[in-house]
Amino acid sequence: MNSSWINASRMCGGSWILRDHQGKAHFYARDIFLPDDNKIVAKLRCILWAAQSLYDIRVTDVEFWPQCGAAIKALNNSHDWPKYRSPLFRIMRLRQRF
Numbered sequence: 001m002n003s004s005w006i007n008a009s010r011m012c013g014g015s016w017i018l019r020d021h022q023g024k025a026h027f028y029a030r031d032i033f034l035p036d037d038n039k040i041v042a043k044l045r046c047i048l049w050a051a052q053s054l055y056d057i058r059v060t061d062v063e064f065w066p067q068c069g070a071a072i073k074a075l076n077n078s079h080d081w082p083k084y085r086s087p088l089f090r091i092m093r094l095r096q097r098f
Contacts, residue, residue: 001064003046010035014046018059029053043071044087051094060098 003014015030031049036042043066054062066072074081078088 001046001050002067003042005036005039005042010037012036012042012045014042014049016046016050016053018054018062027057040068040070040074040084041087043068044074044084044091047071047075048087048091048094051091051098055094055097062098 001014001016003012005012011032012035013030013032015028017028018026020026029050033042033045033049036045047064047066050064051062074084074088075091078085078092081088
């Protein structure tokens with residue numbers, strides 16, 4: 001999973017790929033999102049979108065490998081990141097379905 005955020009235009013998009021234990025790709029997707037205020041929001045939105053997509057295709061066991069240390073810290077300690085409460089809450093709620 002990866003997301004891209006362009007500061008000047010605030011445009012962002014993301015992609016994910018689902019591989020099995022041997023590295024064989026089975027599913028992938030990419031999309032563009034509405035403008036976001038910063039890179040962390042873009043990463044969190046991508047995580048939420050990817051998790052919802054995988055849930056929709058009935059994947060029940062998954063590991064995410066986001067490439068944003070701040071997003072990982074926010075997910076691990078959501079109470080320390082009140083600015084991102086809404087997307088973090090939605091990710092945590094969806095995470096319970098896996």
